[in-house]
Each structure stands twice: as structure tokens, then as C-alpha cells.
Amino acid sequence: MTDFDGKFTDFRALLHPFNRRRFLQGAGTAAGAAAIGISTTSAPAHADDKVLNLLSWPGHGDPAFVKPFEDKYGCKVVAKEYVGGEPMLALMNQSPPGSFDVVLADAEYIHMLQESNFIDKLDPSDYPLKDYWPEFQHFPLHWVGNDLYSVMIRFGYLGIAYRTDMVSDSDVQSYKALWDDKLKGKVGFFDWYLPTMGCLSLYNGNKSPYDIPSDAFDKLKDTLFSLHPQASGFYSMADQFSMLTNGTAAVIPGIGDWVVLLLQKSGVPISATVPREGGIQWTESMSIVSSSTKKDLAKAFIQYASSPEGQARSAILPAYWASIPNKKGWDVLNKEHPDDAKALRLTYDARNVMDEYKDGKIAIRQTPIQQSIEDWNDAWSEFKSM
Amino acid sequence: MAFWAIPPILWQFAFFVVPLGFLVAMTFWSVRSFRLTPDMTLANWMFILKAGFFRSAYIYTFKLALLTALIASLSAFPAAYTLAFRLQPRTRRFLIFMLVVPFFTSYPVRIYSTQIFFSPEGIINAMIAPLGLGPVSVLDTPTGTVVGYLVLTLPLVLLLQTFALMNTPRDLIEAAHNLGCGRFRTILTVIVPTARVGLVLAATFAFVLSFGDYVAPLYLGGSNPPTLSILIADQVKSGNNWPRASVVAVTMILTLIVVMTAMLALAYGGRKKGRG
Numbered sequence: 001m002t003d004f005d006g007k008f009t010d011f012r013a014l015l016h017p018f019n020r021r022r023f024l025q026g027a028g029t030a031a032g033a034a035a036i037g038i039s040t041t042s043a044p045a046h047a048d049d050k051v052l053n054l055l056s057w058p059g060h061g062d063p064a065f066v067k068p069f070e071d072k073y074g075c076k077v078v079a080k081e082y083v084g085g086e087p088m089l090a091l092m093n094q095s096p097p098g099s100f101d102v103v104l105a106d107a108e109y110i111h112m113l114q115e116s117n118f119i120d121k122l123d124p125s126d127y128p129l130k131d132y133w134p135e136f137q138h139f140p141l142h143w144v145g146n147d148l149y150s151v152m153i154r155f156g157y158l159g160i161a162y163r164t165d166m167v168s169d170s171d172v173q174s175y176k177a178l179w180d181d182k183l184k185g186k187v188g189f190f191d192w193y194l195p196t197m198g199c200l201s202l203y204n205g206n207k208s209p210y211d212i213p214s215d216a217f218d219k220l221k222d223t224l225f226s227l228h229p230q231a232s233g234f235y236s237m238a239d240q241f242s243m244l245t246n247g248t249a250a251v252i253p254g255i256g257d258w259v260v261l262l263l264q265k266s267g268v269p270i271s272a273t274v275p276r277e278g279g280i281q282w283t284e285s286m287s288i289v290s291s292s293t294k295k296d297l298a299k300a301f302i303q304y305a306s307s308p309e310g311q312a313r314s315a316i317l318p319a320y321w322a323s324i325p326n327k328k329g330w331d332v333l334n335k336e337h338p339d340d341a342k343a344l345r346l347t348y349d350a351r352n353v354m355d356e357y358k359d360g361k362i363a364i365r366q367t368p369i370q371q372s373i374e375d376w377n378d379a380w381s382e383f384k385s386m
Numbered sequence: 387m388a389f390w391a392i393p394p395i396l397w398q399f400a401f402f403v404v405p406l407g408f409l410v411a412m413t414f415w416s417v418r419s420f421r422l423t424p425d426m427t428l429a430n431w432m433f434i435l436k437a438g439f440f441r442s443a444y445i446y447t448f449k450l451a452l453l454t455a456l457i458a459s460l461s462a463f464p465a466a467y468t469l470a471f472r473l474q475p476r477t478r479r480f481l482i483f484m485l486v487v488p489f490f491t492s493y494p495v496r497i498y499s500t501q502i503f504f505s506p507e508g509i510i511n512a513m514i515a516p517l518g519l520g521p522v523s524v525l526d527t528p529t530g531t532v533v534g535y536l537v538l539t540l541p542l543v544l545l546l547q548t549f550a551l552m553n554t555p556r557d558l559i560e561a562a563h564n565l566g567c568g569r570f571r572t573i574l575t576v577i578v579p580t581a582r583v584g585l586v587l588a589a590t591f592a593f594v595l596s597f598g599d600y601v602a603p604l605y606l607g608g609s610n611p612p613t614l615s616i617l618i619a620d621q622v623k624s625g626n627n628w629p630r631a632s633v634v635a636v637t638m639i640l641t642l643i644v645v646m647t648a649m650l651a652l653a654y655g656g657r658k659k660g661r662g
Contacts, residue, residue: 087626185523231610382439
């Protein structure tokens with residue numbers, strides 16, 4: 001049996017790799033794409049009362065997750081998908097009002113959405129926050145003062161994902177392994193500046209990896225650039241799955257369980273670790289879009305996603321798995337899918353994801369604080385083209 | 387008849403000239419908190435033209451497209467020659483049909499299947515391993531990108547070359563042979579000059595298509611390093627920077643205009659003199 005007989009084609013189907021928007025950006029059609037890009041963002045179904053329009057990372061409109069909600073409310077969840085926080089902000093900025101009812105975003109973008117008045121203040125008593133792990137009941141990036149703007153749905157840790165047949169667990173206890181001679185041309189990258197540069201910032205000893213002065217930023221750029229000879233390629237979300245499966249990439253920094261768990265389930269020899277310098281936490285949370293005309297339905301959807309059942313289903317979303325903050329969701333998962341709960345380390349009888357959180361090795365992912373997003377993005381562009 | 391020429395002209399105007407004007411205008415716009423704002427700034431041009439990553443991507447893309455045009459033209463020629471001169475008409479028709487078949491499948495799908503062929507434990511390495519060869523690593527390298535470009539361009543170049551050679555007057559070739567000209571000399575001094583327009587056109591198509599392709603450098607080249615088309619996508623992805631992306635696109639269009647002009651001069655230049 002070989003590694004290309006169907007396993008990763010499944011993931012591609014799930015993750016919609018043939019993103020029309022991106023293909024349209026090919027130079028041959030650049031002129032047309034420029035026009036299309038700012039005119040097709042309205043969802044034609046947004047006026048329909050029986051449709052909930054969700055803006056999210058890939059896979060959150062999957063029937064495996066939304067079906068019980070659709071059945072209960074007699075509606076259809078239509079998801080518009082993006083990869084990366086900046087494309088999400090672009091879609092929010094350019095879409096006609098009313099295009100989306102719920103936005104699923106990473107915590108670091110919630111303040112930007114709030115400052116631009118794109119999302120509504122929420123009533124904390126509408127959501128089961130008291131069932132959440134205490135660490136996540138008042139997650140700072142979701143609150144502005146005493147006001148809640150977003151409800152956490154999922155989270156995970158980012159460190160290094162690696163092929164266990166090419167690299168040993170002891171090799172990757174430090175990010176230093178990325179520069180190892182035997183990994184020359186084998187280090188893959190998720191093509192988004194934020195997670196990788198965050199991990200490398202931790203490697204450089206920055207305790208707050210995104211809040212660094214200019215000299216530390218210059219040093220971070222040097223660290224990043226010195227990795228270029230090791231690079232195999234810069235991958236889309238879907239391509240990470242296939243390149244780790246077929247072995248073109250032996251390690252990818254800045255990712256974690258969200259890529260690894262599904263591949264493990266398909267028999268790929270792969271694992272993920274948080275090196276001793278630390279890891280980055282990613283979070284996904286849901287907010288009600290201010291211009292929505294279906295706010296009751298939007299609230300009901302977030303209530304479902306944060307409920308024990310919604311949480312358990314979201315943890316094992318077919319597109320990519322994640323940890324969940326609701327303890328009652330852990331209970332449902334342990335009861336209905338004990339093996340999956342174990343793989344996700346969402347169990348009570350062994351070391352679990354909350355223990356890692358308590359170890360203090362995890363930094364929350366943020367957008368750059370002392371530099372602009374553009375500065376970090378430009379460094380990433382420079383890195384790619386070296 | 388003139389009336390029937392109007393619809394395609396209108397079509398081109400509406401869907402090429404107007405968007406092109408919009409594209410050029412957008413190079414002067416600015417982006418404020420991820421929102422496009424009409425403006426008259428040269429900042430995007432200054433930034434892109436000064437950026438090291440733009441220069442690297444430009445040189446890399448140009449080199450790879452040129453290499454593809456050369457490889458496609460040289461490797462297709464013997465096959466085109468055989469198709470045009472050596473085969474029975476029925477066999478030739480069948481093979482020409484077979485050359486069109488790849489276009490039945492969408493190009494991104496063909497590239498994905500190529501990815502499977504070239505993966506480390508893929509079909510190619512499985513085939514050459516028993517011969518004691520390999521493994522070859524092609525994915526995420528410039529070679530991978532060129533392989534993808536050839537998947538796109540080779541059938542087209544072969545078709546265009548075949549048609550060009552088929553239009554070479556047979557009596558010229560026979561006259562050359564009758565005058566004692568050898569086969570290779572006939573090719574170089576009679577066939578190639580006569581079919582020059584078609585051959586140059588085929589190479590130009592290979593260059594143009596490769597220069598703007600987004601799929602092969604992404605899925606076979608692993609964006610390592612990025613080509614100009616990937617740079618366009620990156621600029622949009624990283625901060626909704628359509629104006630900067632438009633600058634890259636306009637420089638690509640300008641480059642292709644220059645290349646096309648040069649190639650047309652090569653195709654048609656000196657013809658009168660040659661014939662006279």
C-alpha cells in the first residue's frame with residue numbers, strides 16, 4: 001500500500017483546496033479577478049430567513065457539526081470559508097451589510113472586529129460560560145472591559161508537527177531541530193506569517209512572542225531568514241496534510257494537533273509536540289455580526305456551538321480536530337467517542353490539554369503589537385522569496 | 387460582414403479593456419484597515435518596484451517561463467515533425483485527437499494527479515526503485531514547477547508546431563531533396579524558416595501561459611520560491627492589498643506585451659527580404 005491511495009484526497013475534498021478565489025488571482029485573469037474580488041463577496045442567500053450565513057475557517061459548515069442545529073431550527077447553515085485572519089477581515093470589510101450572521105474568528109482579531117463595529121456585544125448569561133474551564137471563562141481577548149464580544153468554541157496548541165519515521169521525539173524538544181542538517185529541504189511551512197513567526201519568537205526567548213521591540217523583531221527576521229535553506233515549501237491548509245502524508249515535509253513548525261490527529265487516524269506516522277521554548281495557543285470563537293438581520297438565529301447557533309453536544313461535535317470536526325473549552329462537552333465526548341477524547345487528550349484520568357496550559361508554556365496567539373501586521377507580512381514575503 | 391465583427395469586439399471591450407483600465411486605476415488606490423479606498427498614490431508602485439522579493443520573483447518567473455518555452459519547443463519538434471511528415475493521415479488524425487484529450491480535464495486536476503506521480507513514495511519513484519534508481523524529489527522544487535508548466539504547455543506547443551509544419555509546401559521539401567540537400571539541412575534551411583511563424587507562436591504561447599500560471603508553482607513548486615502570480619495572491623491574502631497585487635499584475639502584462647512584440651518581430655521580421 002502506498003500513501004497516495006486515497007487518504008489525503010479525502011482531506012482535500014473536505015478542505016476545499018480548489019479555492020476559486022485563489023485560482024482567479026492567477027496573473028492571466030488578474031484584471032478580472034480584481035473586479036470579481038470586490039463584487040462577489042455578498043452571499044446570494046443572505047436574505048433568506050431560513051439560511052444562517054456563517055463566515056468561518058474551512059469545515060465549520062460540515063453536516064457532521066451543523067445538522068442537529070439545522071434540524072431543530074428548520075434552517076440551513078451556509079458557510080463562506082477563509083484561511084487566515086487577514087482574509088477574514090477583508091471579507092468583513094468588503095461584504096455588503098447582512099452578508100453574514102455569525103463570524104467564527106481567531107481571538108486576536110476580535111478586538112479589530114469590535115473596533116470596526118462589525119460584531120455585537122453579547123450577554124454572557126446567554127451562553128454556558130460557567131461550564132467552561134475557569135481559564136476560559138473570561139478569556140481576555142474576547143472581552144472589551146466588562147463586555148463580552150465572542151464565545152470560545154475551540155482551541156489548540158501550535159509547536160512542531162513531525163513525521164515520527166523521519167524525526168524522533170527527542171529531536172524536536174527544541175525548535176533548534178529545524179536547523180538540523182538532516183532536515184535540509186524537509187521543513188515545510190504553513191503559508192501564514194502569524195503561527196510560524198510566533199513560535200520562532202518564542203525560540204528567540206521572547207516571553208510575549210508578539211509584543212517585541214524593534215531590535216527583537218530584527219533578530220526574529222534573522223532567525224526566520226536563516227531557516228530558508230531548510231524549507232521544502234509553503235503550503236496551503238490542505239497541502240500541509242498531503243505533504244506530511246507523502247513525506248515531502250518531515251516537520252512543519254507553527255502547527256499542531258489540528259493537522260496531526262486526523263492524519264494519525266489514517267495511519268500516517270506523525271505526531272506533534274510543544275517544544276521546551278513553548279507553544280502558541282490558537283482559538284476560534286463565534287460572534288454575532290452587527291449587520292445581521294437574523295440575530296436570534298445567530299444567537300441560537302452560538303448557543304448550540306457552545307453547548308455540550310455542539311462542543312463534542314466540533315471537537316471532531318471532519319476538516320480538523322480541536323480541543324474544546326466546555327467541560328460538559330468533554331463529558332459528552334468521553335461518553336460517545338472515548339477513543340477520540342483520548343487522542344485529543346480531553347480526558348480526566350491522564351495528563352490532558354489543560355495541564356499543558358497550566359505549565360505556563362503556552363502563549364496566546366496575537367497580532368503584532370509593536371509592529372504593524374504589514375511589517376510582519378512583508379518579512380514573511382521576503383522569507384518566501386529568498 | 388462588418389456587423390458580425392462587432393459582438394466579439396464588444397465582448398473584448400467589456401471583459402478585457404474595461405477591467406484592465408480598472409486594474410491600472412487600482413494600482414494608485416490605497417488600503418485603509420483592510421478596505422480599498424480610491425486614491426492617487428504612487429506608494430504601491432514604489433513599494434513593489436523597490437521590494438527585494440518582487441525582483442527575485444520577477445527574475446525567477448521570467449527564467450522559468452523562458453526555460454519552459456525552450457524545453458517545450460525543442461522536445462516537441464521531433465514529434466511534430468513525425469506527425470506532420472512521417473505518418474499516414476489517419477494515424478495523424480488520431481494522434482492529433484489524442485493531443486487534444488488532455489484539455490478535456492481541467493488543468494488543476496491534472497496538476498494534482500501529477501503531484502501524486504511525483505510524491506516521494508509516488509508512482510515515479512515506485513517505478514524506478516526496482517532499477518536501482520532514485521528516489522527523485524521533484525515536489526517543492528523549481529523542477530516541479532517546470533514539470534507543471536510543461537503539463538500545461540507541451541500538448542499545445544506540439545499541436546501548434548504540427549499544424550505549422552503541415553503547412554510547409556511539400557514541393558519545397560522535395561525540391562531541396564532533389565537538389566541534394568540532406569535531411570537535417572532541409573529541416574534547418576527549408577522547413578524551420580518556412581514554418582517560422584507557427585514555431586515562434588508555439589514558443590510564445592508556452593512562455594505566456596507559464597509566466598502567468600498560478601497552479602503549478604503552488605502545488606508542484608510549493609511556492610518555493612514564489613512566482614509573480616503567487617506574489618499577487620500573497621499581497622491580497624496578507625492584507626487585502628489589491629493595489630499592490632495590481633502593480634504586480636500590470637508589470638506582468640507590460641512584460642508580456644514586450645515579449646509578444648519581440649516574438650512577433652522574430653516571427654514576421656525580414657520575411658519580405660527572405661521571400662524577395
